[in-house]
Amino acid sequence: MITVSCKMESKSEIDRSGEDVNSTILEKAPSTELSIGCYGYNDNGNLVVMDITEIEDSIKANLDISYNEKDANHGTFSGKLKGNKLIGTYTFISEGVVSERKMAFLHKDGQLIEGFGELNETGTDYINIDNIQYTSKMPLSKMDCKN
DSSP: OHHHHHHHHHHHHHHHHHHHHHHHHHHHSOOOSOOSEEEEEEETTEEEEEEEEEESSSEEEEEEEEOTTSOOEEEEEEEEEETTEEEEEEEEEETTEEEEEEEEEEEETTEEEEEBOOBOTTSSSBSOGGGOBOOOSOOEEEEOOOO
8 A cells, every 4th residue: 555655646746747847838938830910020121021810711911011222012911821831922012003923931930931932924823832942031020010
């Protein structure tokens, strides 16, 4: 009986310390999942803000792009999350003209990194999404939305 009692106490002590460690880890671990809210980059006169408004069957967002010494684009992004890759269409207005272009982002370490790949002849779709290179030097990081 004494042996059984000791084992139970020992097991109980391990369980308690395991619970404490797990709750500490859960409280301190940052979320790496794509979530509703703003992701942005602001440096050297370049400002990119993606405000994700819906994550369901498709991802919907407002997307504003203003590169240094270029015309700003304001529009919407609609796409799908395939694993950790967000592939979609950016519909925007630039100089009073409505345009569309395909865009891809890699969701990694809580950031969105834009990817670049070869488009079809009409420029409406990627030839092969597996060949997209996620090489942007302007990663979008989670940030507070400013209205």
